[in-house]
Amino acid sequence: MAGRIPSTFIDNLLNRVDIVDLINQRIPLKKAGKDYQACCPFHDEKTPSFTVSHEKQFYHCFGCSAHGSAIGFLMDYDNMSFVEAIEELAHQAGVDVPREGVQNTGPDCRPLYAALEQAADYYAKQLRNHAQAQHAIAYLKQRGVSGEIAKDFNIGYAPPGWDNLIKQQGQDAQALKQLRESGMTLESENRCYDRFRDRIMFPIRDHRGRTVGFGGRILGDEKPKYLNSPETPVFHKGRELYGLHEAHKALRKIERLLVVEGYMDVVALAQFGIRYAVATLGTATTSDHLERIFRTAPEAIFCFDGDRAGRDAGWKALNTTLPLIREGREARFLFLPDGEDPDTLVRKEGSDAFEQRIQNATPLSQFLFDKLSEQVDMSSLDGRARLDELAKPLIAKLPQGTFREMMEEHLNKLVGREAKHVAHQPVTASRRQQPRLRQNGLERMTPVRWAIILLLKQPELAQMPDLPTRWEELDKPGVDLLAELLHTIQETPSLASNKGALFERWRGRKEGQYLSKLANTELPAHEYAAEFKDALMHLQKQLEEQLQDQLLEQYRQGTITEAQYKERLRQRYPGR
Numbered sequence: 001m002a003g004r005i006p007s008t009f010i011d012n013l014l015n016r017v018d019i020v021d022l023i024n025q026r027i028p029l030k031k032a033g034k035d036y037q038a039c040c041p042f043h044d045e046k047t048p049s050f051t052v053s054h055e056k057q058f059y060h061c062f063g064c065s066a067h068g069s070a071i072g073f074l075m076d077y078d079n080m081s082f083v084e085a086i087e088e089l090a091h092q093a094g095v096d097v098p099r100e101g102v103q104n105t106g107p108d109c110r111p112l113y114a115a116l117e118q119a120a121d122y123y124a125k126q127l128r129n130h131a132q133a134q135h136a137i138a139y140l141k142q143r144g145v146s147g148e149i150a151k152d153f154n155i156g157y158a159p160p161g162w163d164n165l166i167k168q169q170g171q172d173a174q175a176l177k178q179l180r181e182s183g184m185t186l187e188s189e190n191r192c193y194d195r196f197r198d199r200i201m202f203p204i205r206d207h208r209g210r211t212v213g214f215g216g217r218i219l220g221d222e223k224p225k226y227l228n229s230p231e232t233p234v235f236h237k238g239r240e241l242y243g244l245h246e247a248h249k250a251l252r253k254i255e256r257l258l259v260v261e262g263y264m265d266v267v268a269l270a271q272f273g274i275r276y277a278v279a280t281l282g283t284a285t286t287s288d289h290l291e292r293i294f295r296t297a298p299e300a301i302f303c304f305d306g307d308r309a310g311r312d313a314g315w316k317a318l319n320t321t322l323p324l325i326r327e328g329r330e331a332r333f334l335f336l337p338d339g340e341d342p343d344t345l346v347r348k349e350g351s352d353a354f355e356q357r358i359q360n361a362t363p364l365s366q367f368l369f370d371k372l373s374e375q376v377d378m379s380s381l382d383g384r385a386r387l388d389e390l391a392k393p394l395i396a397k398l399p400q401g402t403f404r405e406m407m408e409e410h411l412n413k414l415v416g417r418e419a420k421h422v423a424h425q426p427v428t429a430s431r432r433q434q435p436r437l438r439q440n441g442l443e444r445m446t447p448v449r450w451a452i453i454l455l456l457k458q459p460e461l462a463q464m465p466d467l468p469t470r471w472e473e474l475d476k477p478g479v480d481l482l483a484e485l486l487h488t489i490q491e492t493p494s495l496a497s498n499k500g501a502l503f504e505r506w507r508g509r510k511e512g513q514y515l516s517k518l519a520n521t522e523l524p525a526h527e528y529a530a531e532f533k534d535a536l537m538h539l540q541k542q543l544e545e546q547l548q549d550q551l552l553e554q555y556r557q558g559t560i561t562e563a564q565y566k567e568r569l570r571q572r573y574p575g576r
Contacts, residue, residue: 004100005086007505008492010071013086014501015494016093019057019070026077041077041252042066056499065520069500071507079248079296080207082507088208109234115178116203116211116234118169123156123201123214126164133157135219136200143264144347149271153246154203158196158216165194183213183229196227202263204229204281205245207292212240215263215281226263228282238286241278242266244296250275256299258334258358259285259317260342265303268343272351274358277303277342285317290324299330301361303342306335315371318364322397325364332361365407368394369414384415447538448478449518454532455485456519459496461532462489471539474546479539481511 020036023029029036029052040050040061049063060067066076074085090097127133127150136157140150158164165184170176176192179185186195199216206212213229229235243266247254250270258277260266269277276297280289285302293300302317304310314333321331334357336345346354362370372390377383391411398404445453455461462485472483488505489495495502503519506512555565 005083005097006100009098010086010504011492011494011498011501013089013093013095014057014069014071014498014504016095017057017070017089018054019059019073019500020052020054022070022089022092023052023059023073040064040066053499055497057501058499058503060520067516067520069504071504072500078207079254079292081295084207111178112182112232112234113210113212115169115175115182115184116213119165119179119182119184119214120154120156120201120203120211122165122168123158123203124154125156126159127155127157127200130157130159132159132198139200139219143268143343144271145267146271149267152249152270153243153267154205155267156201156203158194158199158201160198162193162197165196166192181232183232183235195229199227202242202267204235204240204242206234206240207245207248209245210234213281215242217263226282236288237281237283239288239292240281241289241292242281243270243278244292246270247276247278248296254297256301256358257293257297258301258303258342259289259293260303262341262343265342268346269354272346272354274346274351274354284313285320287320287324290321294324294329298328299332301332301334301358303334303336305341306338310335311371314367318368319394319397321364322394323399325403326399326401327403331364333364333367334358334361365410368407369410373414378414387411388415388417446476446478447535447542448476448482451532451535451539452478452482452485452515453518453521453523454528454535455482455489456499456515457521457523458528458532459489459499459502461529462486462496463493464529464533467533468536468540471536471543474539474543476539476542481514485515 020029023038024036027038027041027050029038030048032048032051034053034055036052036054037048038050038052039045039048040063042050042061043064043066045063050059050061050066052059058067058069059073068076070089071082071085074080074088075082078085078088080088087097127136140155145155166176166179170179170185170192176185180187180192184195185192187193196214196216198220199218202215202217203211204213204215213232213235215229216227218225218227228237231237241259242263244257246266247257254276256276258269258274260269260277260279262279266277266279269275278293280286290300300321302314304314304317314335318331318333325331336342336357340348342354369391372387372394375390376386378387388411395404395407395411398407467486472479489502495505499519503512503515506515551560551565551568554560555562560568
């Protein structure tokens with residue numbers, strides 16, 4: 001298992017990357033004072049409210065509150081995971097990503113990516129120039145594939161022959177080794193030969209657009225009809241989705257992903273303007289596939305043949321999906337007429353009719369209950385009891401939340417069981433109300449909340465001399481977070497000038513969401529140093545009151561005598 005990426009490396013990486021350059025490569029930015037502006041890529045707007053700060057290395061939208069560092073932007077805009085975003089920034093900066101506790105991070109895969117990219121370019125050129133590519137071109141034209149779509153997907157052609165690719169890029173031992181490790185060649189009886197021959201070639205690209213493997217369709221009668229690259233250090237069938245990179249290139253925002261079964265299904269749908277189709281690579285849909293899908297879009301639609309095999313495949317996909325469904329995620333199922341696949345059907349009825357089928361796809365909940373209801377006699381008590389037995393283990397796979405509660409309620413209705421209502425008892429607050437401050441016309445807030453807001457606004461406040469410190473002993477909500485924030489900035493002063501790197505320290509923690517919310521608090525221009533120190537003094541005063549209350553409670557309970565009580569008060573408050 002890979003080790004943790006050191007936080008110091010993330011800090012240094014974000015200091016090396018300019019967030020303005022990163023975002024400007026994807027969204028044209030315009031200078032606006034000391035910052036840069038654009039229309040927000042995360043919601044529709046006509047007036048720019050998306051701001052990027054070169055000084056703070058941070059972006060923020062005043063319309064939808066999207067915000068973050070360069071890492072966060074790659075995660076939200078390019079739909080990368082946290083680790084993928086760091087790897088992308090490290091690649092741009094020309095550095096390797098270290099791992100704590102890991103001596104050997106594995107082989108350097110860059111030569112394999114280069115070999116695969118060269119192979120993709122070679123095959124694309126052969127489709128245009130090779131004398132025997134005419135039957136490949138005829139096949140693509142017959143399937144309605146235009147030159148533009150073929151270029152978008154970089155479709156190519158592997159000519160007949162045993163060593164065309166080897167002759168092209170395997171002229172020395174190291175190059176041959178790279179071809180073998182990338183899955184492009186085979187060896188038999190000490191003979192090395194090309195894996196793909198006389199096939200239309202579909203490059204498989206990862207989320208960063210790197211070629212990681214190929215799918216090849218035979219043009220003759222040989223078997224198999226489709227041949228995929230084998231598992232390699234850079235290609236894992238259970239993780240990659242054909243067409244996902246192309247969907248990102250074609251669409252600014254992906255609302256849904258249609259999961260189909262074949263390369264030509266993806267290409268044909270793209271030809272008809274449906275640019276959000278992806279295909280699994282000869283495997284059933286995995287949890288890794290689904291995690292990548294739901295990072296890209298909130299809705300997944302599984303498309304299968306309408307025959308029994310297709311419905312069985314849909315049921316397997318449902319079972320894989322259940323543990324990953326939560327609020328904000330949706331899955332539906334589209335079953336096509338017998339004998340049809342997306343390629344044939346979209347060419348037969350057109351994109352509008354096919355899009356309508358997608359709109360009418362069966363929700364996961366309906367598919368689940370319909371499938372189980374078919375297996376029992378719903379008119380009998382025994383049948384409904386059997387439905388209950390079948391459905392409960394499946395619903396139990398769902399994460400806790402509203403959707404699971406609704407599924408349980410629906411099951412109760414189907415089997416005729418009344419839901420149990422739990423009376424909620426009102427909670428009475430017995431604790432003393434925390435003192436609150438009014439600052440600059442803002443709503444009343446606790447001193448700890450105000451101190452955090454000020455520190456997020458001006459992280460350099462952490463470096464002020466003679467700041468109060470005893471308040472850290474106070475037992476109040478938020479005090480530990482304020483102390484951690486303050487010490488983090490003090491221990492790593494560079495974070496004061498890089499708000500993006502500062503927020504990355506809390507990624508994945510619930511406190512990070514709280515900090516992000518407070519960071520968006522709008523403050524008027526002001527000198528905050530005195531107010532920050534004053535807020536800490538308020539907390540220190542609360543600590544004194546808390547300690548005094550604890551001492552009084554000990555006296556009331558008889559754990560200390562009156563003389564001990566008075567003596568400790570004199571020690572704590574000399575001169576009283």
